[in-house]
Amino acid sequence: MIDFKILVVDDEEEYTDAYSLILSNIGYTVLVSSSGEECLKLLEAVNVDAVITDIKMAGMDGLELLQKIKESYDLCEVIMVTGYGSIKSAIQAMKQGAFGYFIKGESPDLLLLEIEKLVKMKKLKEMALKMKTSPCAEYMIHTKNKSFSNLLHIAQKASQSDSNILILGESGTGKEVLAKFIHHESQRAGNPFIPVNCQMFSDGVLESELFGHEKGAFTGAIERRIGRFEEADSGTLFLDEVGEIPLSTQAKLLRALENRSFERLGSNKPIHVNIRIISATNRILEDAIKSGIFREDLLYRINTITLHIPPLRERKEDLDAFIGFFVAKFQMEMKKEINGLEDGLSEILINYDYPGNIRELRNIIERLVVLSDDKTLHKKHLPDSMRETSSINTPIATVKSLKEIREEAEAAYITSILKDCGGNVSKTAKLLDLSRRQLFNKISDYGIKNQYSNK
Numbered sequence: 411m412i413d414f415k416i417l418v419v420d421d422e423e424e425y426t427d428a429y430s431l432i433l434s435n436i437g438y439t440v441l442v443s444s445s446g447e448e449c450l451k452l453l454e455a456v457n458v459d460a461v462i463t464d465i466k467m468a469g470m471d472g473l474e475l476l477q478k479i480k481e482s483y484d485l486c487e488v489i490m491v492t493g494y495g496s497i498k499s500a501i502q503a504m505k506q507g508a509f510g511y512f513i514k515g516e517s518p519d520l521l522l523l524e525i526e527k528l529v530k531m532k533k534l535k536e537m538a539l540k541m542k543t544s545p546c547a548e549y550m551i552h553t554k555n556k557s558f559s560n561l562l563h564i565a566q567k568a569s570q571s572d573s574n575i576l577i578l579g580e581s582g583t584g585k586e587v588l589a590k591f592i593h594h595e596s597q598r599a600g601n602p603f604i605p606v607n608c609q610m611f612s613d614g615v616l617e618s619e620l621f622g623h624e625k626g627a628f629t630g631a632i633e634r635r636i637g638r639f640e641e642a643d644s645g646t647l648f649l650d651e652v653g654e655i656p657l658s659t660q661a662k663l664l665r666a667l668e669n670r671s672f673e674r675l676g677s678n679k680p681i682h683v684n685i686r687i688i689s690a691t692n693r694i695l696e697d698a699i700k701s702g703i704f705r706e707d708l709l710y711r712i713n714t715i716t717l718h719i720p721p722l723r724e725r726k727e728d729l730d731a732f733i734g735f736f737v738a739k740f741q742m743e744m745k746k747e748i749n750g751l752e753d754g755l756s757e758i759l760i761n762y763d764y765p766g767n768i769r770e771l772r773n774i775i776e777r778l779v780v781l782s783d784d785k786t787l788h789k790k791h792l793p794d795s796m797r798e799t800s801s802i803n804t805p806i807a808t809v810k811s812l813k814e815i816r817e818e819a820e821a822a823y824i825t826s827i828l829k830d831c832g833g834n835v836s837k838t839a840k841l842l843d844l845s846r847r848q849l850f851n852k853i854s855d856y857g858i859k860n861q862y863s864n865k
């Protein structure tokens with residue numbers, strides 16, 4: 411079931427029947443109404459996401475209904491239905507605030523595409539609203555991916571202990587985000603979370619950064635400075651890029667972890683701290699041990715629990731939610747309104763492999779939001795490298811499966827009988843030995859245009 415409610419308005423039952431069959435088969439919740447007046451009464455009682463209304467109706471016509479909906483129901487979008495003869499009125503309706511229009515007799519797929527756009531737009535709006543009201547909207551932790559979901563489960567359990575945790579994963583997969591999540595889930599949440607990027611400091615400087623120093627401990631130590639171990643007391647110390655720590659500092663770190671105490675540089679007074687250590691690396695530490703650049707005993711000290719984050723290309727089921735999350739995040743940060751993605755963009759974003767993982771996706775969406783000036787994200791604003799890859803990946807020729815061939819034949823046959831019956835669905839269904847419902851399903855599934863209908 412899709413969380414999207416549609417109200418179909420038409421004074422001809424045949425059409426409300428057909429639309430509601432097609433839409434409810436896809437999973438939408440559908441209500442029907444036979445007039446503009448009845449539609450307005452229903453809207454007073456039920457929250458509806460979209461109204462699909464015929465333009466020509468007895469009593470209140472579709473244009474008047476549109477105007478009334480727009481006056482009172484901000485969040486409800488309207489799609490106009492029209493025959494070829496009255497496309498002008500549909501265009502007029504778009505100017506008056508209709509979201510789109512659908513021409514009777516065209517493939518129902520076109521109507522479904524319009525509705526899909528509306529569903530995506532609704533999700534973006536909801537995500538933006540959630541981010542405005544939720545204090546922990548900085549990250550998106552929710553996942554549909556089984557292995558990441560298992561990992562989160564272990565992380566949540568581990569957060570309740572003080573065990574040292576090692577987070578592995580490619581660059582940009584969110585190792586620091588996961589470390590913060592564990593900290594926030596733990597009983598240390600009210601205390602500091604102190605990250606140290608171990609790659610950023612040269613040998614001596616890293617030691618002083620971690621353990622602090624006394625005044626005069628070395629040339630340039632003009633005053634006493636406390637290190638990150640002390641800063642993190644009663645909280646969490648996050649050692650990012652732990653695989654890059656030089657061997658001499660590894661020895662000191664190991665001692666500090668074993669004894670839960672250390673000395674500032676230039677002092678021999680031990681300082682005791684109560685910290686939980688979370689480390690992260692994108693290096694394979696076993697290889698680093700073999701090459702003699704990482705201590706085996708240190709690895710066993712930091713990896714009581716190991717969490718391996720999968721790369722984004724192995725979490726494709728989360729891409730849609732990440733895209734929505736970042737669009738909402740950046741539209742809020744930049745105070746811009748984004749209502750949707752240009753056709754085809756979503757597919758490119760889903761098919762891409764993201765060697766830079768979530769960081770790369772975040773940057774791409776930020777770029778698309780910055781460059782958009784019409785409330786829509788566009789393909790032309792993607793980085794060149796991505797557009798090239800997406801065109802290379804498009805197959806030039808595809809082999810059809812037997813199922814596709816069967817369906818094509820069935821669709822062609824239904825179309826020809828429908829034509830012979832002048833578009834009369836009941837008659838066609840009878841000839842084909844199908845129920846009206848079965849026929850509507852096939853018409854919808856195969857996107858058959860019923861241009862033979864008299865209406």
Ligand SMILES: Nc1ncnc2c1ncn2[C@@H]1O[C@H](COP(=O)(O)OP(=O)(O)OP(=O)(O)O)[C@@H](O)[C@H]1O
Pocket residue numbers: 548549550551579580581582583584585586587588650690692768769770772
């Ligand atoms: N779950 C998430 N929700 C929102 N943003 C995320 C998430 N995971 C990662 N990011 C974003 O992706 C970027 C990289 O995340 P992070 O620094 O945690 O990755 P990393 O694996 O530690 O990277 P590196 O190995 O390069 O240090 C950050 O900008 C972060 O905000």
